[in-house]
Amino acid sequence: MFWSETRGANFSIGRAREHFLQGDPVEAGVRSPILTSWERCRLMGLSPDQSDPPYWQGLDVDGRLVRAAEPVLDRLQSVLSGSSARVSLTDERGAVLLRRFGEASMVRELPPIHSRPGFVFAERFTGTNAISLAIEERRLCHVQGAEHFAECYQSSACAGIPIRNPLNGHIEGVLAGACSRSDTHPPMGSLIRKAAEAVERRLLEQSAARERALLQAYLDVKASVQTGEVAGGGHLIGMEELSHYGVNPSDHVILVEKAAELISLGQKAAVEVLVSRGRRLTLLSRSVTTPSRVEGVVIEVLLPHDWSQQGLALPYLADEPRRLPAHPAPPRGPLNGAATSRSDALSPTPGARGTSDSGDGLVSRLMLVGEPEVGKYALAARRRLEVLAEASTRIGTTLDVSRTAWELAETAVPRLADFVTIDLPEAVLRGEESADPGTDLHRTVVHGIREDCPFYPVGERVDLRPRTPHMRCLASGQVVLEPDLRSAAGWIAQDPEHAERLLACNVHSLISVPLLARGVVLGIASFYRSQEPAPFGDDDCSLAQELAARAALCMDNARRYTREHTLALSLQRSLLPRGLPEQDAVEVAHRYLPAESGVGGDWFDVIPLSGTRVALLVGDVVGHGLHAAATMGRLRTAARNFAELELAPDELLTHLDNLLVRLDREEGGDNAGFGSASMVGATCLYAIYDPTSRQCTMARAGHPPPALVLPDGTVTFPELPAGPPLGLGGLPFETAAVQLPEHSQLILYTDGLIEDRDRDIDEALDCLRDALAHPGTTPEDTCDAVMHAVAPEHPGDDIALLVARTHAMPPDRIASWELPADPARVSDVRAAAIRRLSQWGLDGVAFAVELLLSELVTNAIRYGAEPIQVRLIHDRTLICEVSDTSSTAPRMRLAASTDEGGRGLFLVAQLAQSWGTRYTTDGKVIWAECALDVPEGHPGTTGL
Incomplete structure (x- = not known):
């Protein structure tokens, strides 16, 4: 098939789309990019039954993108001949510049406006489609059938891929292909991907007159050693050509990287490059000068004939025929430096247009051309961008200040510096602001290319003098560069003996950057260089400052989270029972474990009642943080007061429900509802045990049922009426009574104990059953067993556990x-x-x-x-x-x-x-x- 869609899958997506359009949640069955695009369409007010896309006039239909793509689309049209496929080229906004059809009659069936450039497939006009999705996702995207937002496109499937400027990476346009879902053809994604690469190569050829001049000079030099022919019209070798010789995409990336480095060196060289499966290729660099005295470097790659594999399946993408000179390759060993230095290996074959055969089983192809100085800057700029891109994913993965500091150091070493030290005030590590960061610094991170460099160790207090680069950057809020530490008097004066030990390890250059975020000074990051002899420069300072700024923002977020988490945890623990009341009805043990992501509103309580009875209570407030903890405190206080009124369990839950409804109105206004962001909600389980009758009366409001362990070790989960969560208002609760033998254990818990993203609830309940099936254990031992066997390793929600072993009043x-x-x-x-x-x-x-x-x-x-x-x-x-x-x-x-x-x-x-x-x-x-x-x-x- 044209794609991998099945009728059942499309039907499932269609049903999900209907649910989405009706406002119902869509939990599964729809790919994330598609669902995200649907959400954007709904926010923009698009209708699924919209009409044709708009038409823009005045587009540049003779621009460089069109000139580069036109021959490629013509070849695509010949390959797609006889099918219902159609191919479109758009600009970066989604406006169509070129169209090609597999069947010529399709043009006559379309309205005239659809056969001309100008109509627009941007998402804000036509909803979810391959063109708009490729622009948003910036990668190859497929959209099939019901995945289209507009109903008029659901009979087709399409694929779109961005076309980028090969030099700066900017998206110049989109190449898309589509056809009927029932059509058969080779995969569209593969077709347009190869076509887009061909367009990008042609864009590269148009990119700079200087590079074209260098290329022509190279070809002229090649031609001058031949029979007088001029080998004009050469091109740079691309992935399709290299794949003809068995070079895979990862090998191609390695070759281009090394070729760029050779250009930046600006000198003649021959370098062996190790690629996949232990094979080796040779890159040759040579200088060339144009008639206008532009000096540059060209890179050739030597390819052995015996690597040649089967030809391309898509020859229409080639810029020239793929036939190679038929020279048999003599038996020989692996390619080595001596073989590549032979002069005959550099002699091109007449008429090969940039291709030469060494006569020794080698084919020489042009790989890359450029100017050394431009190459140096481009290579350095690219590496800095790679570091920043890596920093965006590696720094700030946790809400922990110390871990974020380590991530900054790990990102900078060895790409920017050989050693990194980070000093933070102790107050910042606790989540607070430091009143005087310069006098409260502690060494938090020491990271480098080796571990024997004598920096101050982690954990040691760092007292810095005002003249040191570290304190100067802290005082000024600016980056401080010390290109040569041997002459950095302030740095040496801090501790001359320590400075001598560092200099003996060849540490010679320093950048000190203040960690500033939202006006708060968090500490100092110091970058040291030792291996590379060149000192740090201005570009290095800019990169260090950018890394430090990103890290500081993440550290400040972590600091604020740490502060809020500490406050919420302190509030939560202060509102929970500090001790259990004295009573003889039950023997009680409890555990409370806060969530790693933030303190929630879980609580428990043991309340003595009249007549030797006792009330057992667990609850869980919706949400996390200070608000949830404060709401929990209000609920627990109210529950104790209602319990003092000797209310039955169902009546007590009704009063708590009314209380939450009033709180919700106070905090969220009259429009607040159960689904609103300001909703105050909770679940609760309330039980009253009477030791004179051994009867336990229980009611629950949306809470997990308790577990009951009989004296013989039998574990059951009593079937209690579920009841609605607290905060809905107006709904009744029901009470159930259970007769408990003496020395039974009643286990009450919150949902954090059994809910885990990596485990099904039924599996968690089975684990709980196994942990409880041990007769004769004390409540403390039961708590330990349950927390060890059932509690998630990294709880995403609070866990409150209450175990009560019942006693009976002697007659x-x-x-x-x-x-x-x-x-x-x-x-x-x-x-x-x-x-x-x-x-x-x-x-x-x-x-x-x-x-x-x-x-x-x-x-x-x-x-x-x-x-x-x-x-x-x-x-x-x-x-x-x-x-x-x-x-x-x-x-x-x-x-x-x-x-x-x-x-x-x-x-x-x-x-x-x-x-x-x-x-x-x-x-x-x-x-x-x-x-x-x-x-x-x-x-x-x-x-x-």
Whole structure:
């Protein structure tokens, strides 16, 4: 096929395109460049059913690009003859300059405007297509069928490639080919790539009159040793010609690099070049002078006949016939320097137009031509551009100040300098700004071509004098160049003995550059030269300054991130529980691990409740950073307050949901929604465990379900109603109850534990199951096992883990009585309670408990409803509970001196350590706790 598209793939892309146009997310099935182009089209307001492209008049249809491309497109047309293919040449803006058609009748079927230059395929007019994508991506691009944004182009497929100026790399235009998806032909990408290379070669031939003059002078010299013929019209050998001799593209790059270096040397030479598979080629450089006295250098490459392989599959791209002189190559060993120096190896064959045969199985072809001085500057400029290009990808790969400094040094050595040292204030390493960078410098990086050079070691404090180049650059904010360190008095005066050791290692030239970013001084970068005898120059200073500026910006970003990360982590840890409350319902262990990319809003909590119950809570706020940490603190505080109100899990989540909705409105305005950038959202799991009944009641809001480990090691994940995430508002939550055997373990965690880009969630849950399937382990051991086996090595999100091992309240420490609403029965309850307290050895609190029960039971009989139940629980405190089926709650008030009632709850508050009301599905419970260690003089003492 013309391309590798299949009908199924195009159908899949078509469905993805429909989802995209409807505003739905497209997660897979569409190549990234295509999806990015679609996004740009949508932002520009393009319609997929748009009409024909616009037409521009006044284009330069006789320019150098057209002159270079016209013969190549003519040859392409002959190759594509009889097919539905069409080839277009555009300028750098996407305006068509030339068109060629495989079938001549296609021209007559098109509107006249489409057969002439001028209509435009830029992305802002026609959407996603090969021409516009090649301009945006700056490389060979394919667009097939439904990948086109405009519907009118979806019956075709196309490929486009930029055409660059060979000297400066600028994009001069685009060469594109297209045809019907059902057409068959050799791959279009390969065709237009080879055609674009041919156009670029022709552009090179047009590039400079001086180089053409040098080329002609070279050809004239060649012709003068022949029979008098003039070998005009020569050309530079290209990749297609070299591939005829078995030279692959990587070999071609090596040859061009070495040829450019030979031109910059400006002298006659013969150099052997090692290419792939251990083969060797020879490059010959010779000087030549034009009649107008332009001096230059030409480079020839000697190719052995026995490298010749099968001819090109696309001969139409050649600038001349590919037939070679038929000279058999005699058996011989590898090409060496002696063979290449023979005079007959330099003698061209008559009429070969830049080609010579040595008669010894060698073919000489012209490789490159240029002027030495221009070549030197061009070579140096290219190498500097390569260093800067490398710096853009190597510096700033992490948000770590020290690592960024090392990346600067690794980029500069050995391309710019032989040694690099970087000194930073300690405050910058902590993420802060240094008040006085010159007095707080520490050696952060020492990197060079060898490790034995005696620079100050990493980690040592560096005290620099004001006259040193380092301090001068810091004070002035400018680059300081010391071309000869032997005469740099300020540098030597800093530490003469140390300077002598460096000079003995041939360190002779220095560039000191301040690391400045956004007005903040971050430190000093110093570049040293030792191997190359020439000192640093102005161009080196410019390059060093550019590298330092890029690195400083990355380091400042890393410093700011470090500061924010430290603040957020400090805030996060200050808002998390610093210690666990004392209670006997569960044995608890926990872990918290912040994400590497930034602190999030994960939290956990353990909250003691009345009646020996305990609440377990984990949650995760959407986002990272200070905002997420602050929101987490507000949520945790609110959750504790709601828990103090003795709310059921589903009610507590409803209150938290309402709170987040209000926060979202305050921070994001009335237009904020769940998908908005300012959305305040969270997930949460809330559980209440009652050791008297061994029942655990749970509800969750979009949070992962807990894991339950039974005493025999069986691991399950209870199926709880999922519930929506907090912050949506108005949606109900459901509660589920689970009966837990004593010594079960309940594991609550946030999604950072099981979510990892390199691992499926089901796989993570299996790992969690395996880590938990060990009966008899303590909560601390369980935490360690889970973090070791399940937590990602580089967590992208916070991890909060809470492990609770359940205990059951012994039945002999619980006493309960049920009585009717009869005031006469109050004395019976008091008497039974006093007996039970005596059995427990709590006679010291009997008087206070007797008064409490009298008041609470009397209130239940007077204001409540049957049945009435009294319960005593002997825990860390003595808990008195009176329950009834009425929902009327008592309120404490300040009674006037003339009131006959209203003092009962006041008395309860004085006698009890704490008291309160909690509602149940059947009514309410009034409870009061008495401290067992009663201080002297307390109303609960027997001496009252």
